Each structure stands twice: as structure tokens, then as C-alpha cells.
Amino acid sequence: MSYLSEGNSVETVNARMSAASDARLRRVMASLVTHLHGFIKDVELTEAEWETAIGFLTRTGQMCGDARQEFILLSDALGVSMLVDAINHRAPEGATDSTVFGPFHVEGAPELPMGTCISLDGKGEICLYQGHVLDLDGKPIADALVDVWSDNADGFYDVQQPDLQPKWNNRGVFRTGPDGSYAFRGIKPVSYPIPDDGPVGQMLGALGRHPWRPAHMHFRVTAPGHARLITHIFVGGDSYLTSDAVFGVKASLIADFLPVHSPTEQWRTDFNFVLRPTTNPA
Template sequence: MGPFHVAGAPEREMGSRISFDGKGESCLFEGRVIDLRGNAIAGARLDVWSDNSEGFYDVQQPGIQPKWNNRGVFTTSEDGRYSFVGIKPVSYPIPHDGPVGKMLAALGRGPYRPAHMHFMVTAQSFQKLVTHTFVGDDTYITRDAVFGVKETLVAPFERITGGETIWRSPFDFVLTPTDVPV
């Protein structure tokens, strides 16, 4: 889950905004939570979190960012759909002083994570999914400091004209039943 997940993020109404600092390019995140056969999963919970437009999570800047900035929990209805408005994520460096920096330097790698949105998706009778989706045109997409990028996790980010947001990122999550071996 990474070091920036915070338990107890507020439950929000489907479609609501999670970015409260007034910064960044607004983005509509939407899609469905489905099972292996493509059936909608009602009651799936999506716990989401991301950095702000300056590359910091709210817990890194208490008193600067609003509490719960770029965080929320959403529950799907019968159609399995989810939607919320955040910002298009930005890339940021991981701490690279000390041994981590020495390791990255020895590997010839930089300290940057490509832009991403975190998701933890849970539903009764399904295995928990903890993942993130990535912005495909990010400068660091092929050089993630923590090797977390997979092609299947690169989400579309479509520019919108005349909409309520600047970007739209559609992505469906497929959950595996608990009785299917990992």
C-alpha cells in the first residue's frame, strides 16, 4: 500500500470531489468493479489516495494541505460503477538520501515515481486488490524508482474540452473470488 495510505479516510458520495486545495488539473476517475466474468460487483469499496499537484501527500504537509486532501472511500451500487473527481496525478521523488540514494545511484536509476493514483478495492467474497494506475505519458513511466509500473496499470488520461474537468481517466477493476487460488 505504500507509506501514504491512511486508514479511516472519509466515505464520500459517488461522483464527489476529493481534491480540496484548489490546485492541480481536475480529473474525473470512473469505471466499473467487475468479477472475472464481467459481472458488476455491487457494494465494492474503493479507498483512493494520491499526491497533490506539487507531489506531496496530505500527511507529508499537515497544516499546509487540508486534512483528507486527495483521499476518499466510495461504494459501488448495483451497476458496479465508481466515479470521483480528483486531480491528474504528478510524479514525485522518493526520499533518496542515505542507503536508498546509494542503491539507486549504484543501479543508475533516479528517485522518481511516475504519476499515479492509488486504489484499494474490496468486496465481500472477493480478494482484496491494492494497486495503482499510472499516467502513460509521464516522463518516468519507464523508470519507476520502485519498479511498480505494469503495462496493464497504465490508465488512459483523456483531455476533455467543455466538461466539468480537464481530464477523464476510465479504468475497470477486476476482482477475483476468494475461493480462487492466488
Template sequence: MTDASNINYFTEAGSVEAVNARVGDETNPRLREVMESLVRHLHAFAKDVHLTQEEWGVAIDFLTRTGKMCDGNRQEFILLSDVLGLSMLVDAINNRRPSGATENTVLGPFHVEGAPVRAMGDEISLDGKGESCLFEGRVLALDGKPVAGAKLDVWCDNAEGYYDVQQPDIQPKWNNRGVFVTGADGTYAFRGIRPVSYPIPDDGPVGQMLGALGRHPNRPAHMHFIVSADGYETVITHTFVADDKWLTSDAVFGVKSSLLTKMEPGESGDTIWKSNFDFVLNAVRKD
């Protein structure tokens, strides 16, 4: 006969223990650690707010509608992670760097592999719209030495706040995108446009949630960079226009003070703005 005193029947007080006791002995240790912690925090949340059955139903409906918004071109769950700050937190945990090294921020949904390699100083804006801007600077190691052969994969929105992949029938392919490789002096330069701020997609459940919370969907103006070089950690980041009005309320929490860049007046007639930013790479640890 089974000893009923040793059975973890489900109770409000013992809910966590009842659920986690069902995890099998052969479960992957990391999976066990993650899931048991998830159960502890999830149950603690429900108890803390005294979650009602009606609220639980609203949450299930919200998650169902979020899933239905996901397809090959849109990932509403990642958008949800972004606006809750989870994407940036996971990025921060996994990309801790020493003081002085350039900080990471979120990749964003509009990066495209295979952008054309362009000559240093080339133009990436192909649609002729927007205020011209020269982006320049250096790629350096923590000791200040230039990094030769560093690859900078860059992209941004157009003057109307859309990426080329959002408007494939309107914008030229590879508009505002390019790859540049540094020489021995570690310098880079390319011409594009002054980026503009834009709203994240807010026509789905995540947008409705933002509205209910009194939050806006806007991202401050930024240029995307992926900077990589042999022997160094890859940096996935943005440079943010320092006077943008959305800096302190970025919908996805991507702004870091070290990534702000001032837009200075251009020095030639065909360049309205100039943005200077140095990237500092952290060497890969050799065990």
C-alpha cells in the first residue's frame, strides 16, 4: 500500500514542490535547473498578485494571439521579449566585457546576411533620400592598437523609418547596408544618411499591451553595427543619435550611454552630417 504521507499532492502552499517533484531523475541537469527555477518564480508571481481566473484567461488569450502573429517575416514573441527588457537582459548577461570595451545591444529583426562588401568610403544609401552623413572612426583593441582586417557589417532604416526588407517593392535591394573591412590603421568610413527614429510594429498584441501600459512603441534613431575580427569578441551594437527625443524611453531598452554619438556638421558640401565613433574590441580568452 502506498504511504499517502509521502505523496506530494498539490496544495496552494506546496505547489512548487508538487510540480518540481515530477521532474524525472534522468532529466538533463541544465534543463532541470532552468525549469525548476521557472516553476518557482512563476508560482511566486501568481501568489504575489493573487492572479484571478479571469486574468489567467486573458493571459492565455494574449499568448495565443501573439503566437498567431508569428511567421517567417515577423516574430511577435521576440517583440514581446524586447519590450519587457528580457532581450536586453539576456544580451547583457552573455556579453559582459571589461571597462573600455564597446558594449553590445540587441541585434534587431532586420539584419540580413550577405550584404555587399564595399570599398572604404562608399555610399550605402541607394534611394537618394535623407540627410547625408559620413560615418567614420577606428576599430581598436583595448590597448589602443588598431585592429586590421576588422569587418563592419552596417545597416539602418531609410529616411522614412523603414528598412529595405520591409519595403522590397519600394526600396532598392541592399539599401542602407554594406560591409567594410579595415586596413592596417584600423580606420573605417562610409557614407549613408542620418538615421531617423521609428516605431516597432504595434498593430498586434504587443502593441496593444504597450498602449494599455501607457507606453509608446518608438525607437530612437540609430545605426546598426556588427564588428568582428579574428582573435576578438564580436560586437553587435548600435550607435545612437545623441539628441534623439526617444533616447530615455527606447521601447526595447537598447540604449546605453556609451553608445551615443553626436551628429556634427559635415565638412563638405555633399555631406550634411558627420558621426565619429571608435569601436574597442575585447580579445578572445585563450584557455
């Protein structure tokens, strides 16, 4: 057993782990120690910088609560959330790409009849969302649940403004028909900034990065025998598509929003979701 030095720090720390501990935990922690110590040695971290980092993490934890998770925001802003998503959801050819879940989903949104408008505050331009839920062979999936949510026309989710927006504003759950089709009306979403009044926002500012996300509608699509899909539809042409603050955009998820002349909506977008089976190793 040796004492820790600059040269042997990784080996000394990792040697303290018991062989009786969980094997996966040992692998994860050994890699974490290796890369963390390597980073500190690479940049030759100063004591002042170390204290700044501790203060940053402390403030990040202090911002966390029932209505806000600053550590998830930090993970998002550093691209970690999207990397974890990419590793855990390697989709087979033809399956719809996933993206980050985001912090604003709420369980228990009402199941609504097809075609219902989920915009309850009377703001924004109404868009008809329609398409099909299919399997990898192109066959329709009936009774799939399509859970959707978005910001309002001012760029805020209802949970961010509980005293201003109606409950369940821009949220709903729809069940596909025998042909796998879905249809509902919501607003054409708008770009919005992630919360930037905390340490993550300060980090972005110090790095010269903006906090904006491109306009998108969230989808969670589930069906028995198929892997859950969490994804977005992004509004084509949005100015933040190539600089999304949380790196959530994939080219396959950018959709055309077409203007229409109708008494019930001003826009229409058509998008099919292709689910992979739960038995697929990918």
C-alpha cells in the first residue's frame, strides 16, 4: 500500500476499492477516477480553480428542487444527456431517432380524442400534427399511446407558470387507431431559452454560449412489444437548429411545417414514428 503522489494517484485511489464491492460500480468508479485525475493533471488545476469548481457544484445542488433540476440542466448543457441517450438507444435502420427527455414532462396528462386541440390559453398559431406509428416492417401499430407536450407561444411550459397557464396547457395523450394514425392540434412551438438564472446559465455566459433551444414538440410513444420512444419534432428553418443549447437536434427529426388556410389551424406537419421491438438487441 503506497501513499498518494502526483505520479501514482490513480493507482492509489483505485486500489482502495474492495474486490467484494459491486463489479459494475468498481468499473465505473475506476474509470471515473482515471479520467478525473487525468483531467486535473492535464490542465494542472490550481487551488483557486478547484475552489471555484466546488462552489459551482454547491450552487448547482442548491438550485435543485421539486420544480427544477439544475444538475440535469448541467448534464444537458455539457452534451452528457445526449451522449447517454445515444449510447442507450442505438436504433436499428429505419427506426425513429430518440433525443433528450427534457425536464418538463408531467405524468398523468389526460387522454384525449383524436383531433383535440391541446392549446388551452388561446395563444399562438395552431398546427395540425398528424401521422402514423409503425413498426420496422412498416405495419401500423394500433393502440399506441402518443404523449405530447410543448411550450406555449411565450416560450414557457405550464409548470413554469402555474399561476398563469391553465393546467395541462399544451399537453395531451392520444391513442392510435387501427391504422396506427394519430392527429391532434397544438401550437406551432417557438424557440425558448433554458433556465439561465443559475450556475449553468452563468457557465454558458462565461463560455460565450447562448441558452436557446430551437422550437420543438415533445413526443413519448409507447406500445406493447416495442421499445419506448422519447423524441422531438423540430420546426424546420429555426435559427437555433445548429446551436441547440442541449445538443438535442438530429437531422431526421427536423420536420416541415406547412402553412394551411383552415378555420381550425394555420399550420400542418406530417410525421411518422417507427418503433423498434423490445426484442431487438439495438
